Amino acid sequence: TQLLEQSPQFLSIQEGENLTVYCNSSSVFSSLQWYRQEPGEGPVLLVTVVTGGEVKKLKRLTFQFGDARKDSSLHITAAQPGDTGLYLCAVPTGNQFYFGTGTSLTVIP
């Protein structure tokens, strides 16, 4: 059983479109992170959200932590080919991090 479920698993869109990906769990977390992983590289941390209902923006990316701190969403406005990659959510638990299965995004020029 996965602690974190991400959806959709795959997403292919045209440049300029908007999209939202989700990270869901039945557990409550003190914080949640989003990473982006480009092909052939390691994941890179994008953001950490810590407060229920919190919204953080990073240029065209908007991250929201659910009010109950069980889920999160990532919204990308006007997607660019450079946004292509695997988007992973993760939660720190004690000394460990648990990752979701990821959403693989392809933005077609």
Added chain:
Amino acid sequence: NAGVTQTPKFRVLKTGQSMTLLCAQDMNHEYMYWYRQDPGMGLRLIHYSVGEGTTAKGEVPDGYNVSRLKKQNFLLGLESAAPSQTSVYFCASSSFLEQYFGPGTRLTVT
């Protein structure tokens, strides 16, 4: 700063062979991790270390051993490789909640 480096980048092993993956970080981080990444499975934690001389099991530790003799290095060993260990292996180090990942090692066991 090089950040987190991993050697080698690619390796092919035959079943039953052994090997060691090396991870090095130059950020003076206390925490270091080894993950494996398989299609559709995300990243799964193999072992981690909270400081020099310490190691602990993660989610999928079977078939792997680790050592942290120096703060900057974290070694992952496979004593007798199996095809199920074919994967991409990532090392990470962290300061508080921020993890920094290496570029990965692609291991194939035939």
